[in-house]
Amino acid sequence: MCGIVGYIGNEQAAPVLLDGLARLEYRGYDSAGVAVYDGKEIEVVKSKGKLAVLSDMIHGGKDIKGTVGIGHTRWATHGAPSDTNAHPHLSQSGRFAVVHNGIIENYLELKQRLMSKGIEFLSETDTEVIAHMVEYYYKGDIFDTMVKVLNRVEGSYALGVISVDNPDEIVAVRKDSPLIVGTSENGNFIASDVPAILNKTRDVYYLEEKEIVFLRRDGVEIYNFDREPVKKDLTHIDWDADAAEKGGYEHFMIKEIMEQPKAIANTVESRIKNGRIVLDNITLTAEQIKSFDKIYIIACGSAYHAGMVGKYVLEQLTRKPVEIDLASEFRYRSPIVTDKTLVIAVSQSGETADTLAAMNEAKRLGARTLSIVNVVGSAIAKQSDDVIYTLAGPEIAVATTKAYSCQLAVFYLLALYIAQETKIIDCDKLNDMINELLLIPEKVQSILDKKEDIQYFASRHFADKDIFFIGRNLDYAVCLEGSLKLKEISYIHSEAYAAGELKHGTISLIEDGTLVVAVATIDRLFEKTMSNVVEVITRGATVLGVTKETKTIMADTCNFIFYVPESIDIFMPSLSVIPLQLFGYYVASMKGCDIDKKRNLAKSVTVE
């Protein structure tokens, strides 16, 4: 996820762009840049690091002259954060500058084609192909050029383009990535999100898919790809800026919960090509994979919980033994790791001190390392032998939700990839699983569409003192995450138990009205978990059952039931975790907790 701003008008563009980017920095903060047309050529200034670095370089924009420009704040996906990979990107001759938010999925193929025509690439980004293609196809008509380029591009984009040939306009277009247009007497704007322009104008057009807009000093024109003008109503924004930065949501956490269908789709879809899992950037060969006699997963907190799901899934699909350990334990207990061990480190931030140290300890012992990380270019990503990025975009809320969901998605991809490369699963079964994996985002969306059911249930329980979660196997792993979500943001005491374990002690804590959340989504274990549900109900518990749509029988026993769609057992955690995240969020919200800024906690734990 990146942030885009563009401005054409009567004011100097650079300060306007910097001000807009500052309000979009939540969308990406590993590098930033601006491109401004100064009457002769396009001047580009960009820099790795926070926006403040760029702003200092150009004295708040005062050093750059010109009244038309585009700016970008980057969240790296293709190519590590660096000055060169930062946007805007220029075409070969410097006549066109481009900013982009999204992922160009076929960029490698396009890049090779352009390189075969002698075009030189400076960056490792997918975006640079757009800048070169625009120049390559430009024959005097920028509209035709954009349509030609975009018909050749697969993936998602919000694009802003300025050119020396058409110095009095900005061209912008969107597909699957957000882009809005702002209008005012002093000029016109594009932006990834409303807050970027809120102190300049409150009148905006929301662009639809594949709409192309031409911004000039005195107005804007919007067309579809068939060159037909599109008439739109202006929307007047009356939110305050703070709410707008959260896209209208009250907290980043709920915004990020709601972003999960998109985040999972981004993580999965770009790795499935022609029905096969393609992990372009990992160097592990089928022979190396076969040679591993053990897989170790190391992580902390929610990433550890994702790893628990990963363990079950990897064991089931690859038939290799998988151990999981908390990174803070692993590093101090002389783990049995050899050069035949694959060690997988999982971390949203890629900076967690315990996970980094544990991974380096594994390397020292001769293991091959692979990391699953969200922040591109972070320490864990850089120091592991291979990295598979979760494409969740920046996660602001300290309580992780979308990054956790994307970690699950990467475990599914990895397990299916290993099964595919080692041919351990027959082709038909593998295809069925891949097809099912592609359906997860829409199934998650269907759960989010019923969020009010969970909100209502939360309204009955936000004053509870103790809440237990029970489940077996993959459901147990999800319970651990559900319990952590609830307690970290609502400060309600909560524990998760493997359902069969409760009666070995903790059942003594169940008394009249104690809430137990029972997750039962695995067909072959359903009856077993139901026996444990009956045990707690007999002792007075109130039970929220979370199960598949077909298991309506659970409603006869539980006080409240929440159904999630059917899927293959291994994918059920991606679905059953959603009502638990929502429950934690709504309980905390009803208690009036400061959800995005929990006491005692930081987003990135860089100390031991």
Ligand code: M6R
């Ligand atoms: O950045 P990491 O994924 O390595 O962080 C690990 C844990 O600190 C993290 O998952 C933490 O438990 C979550 N923020 C809880 O929601």
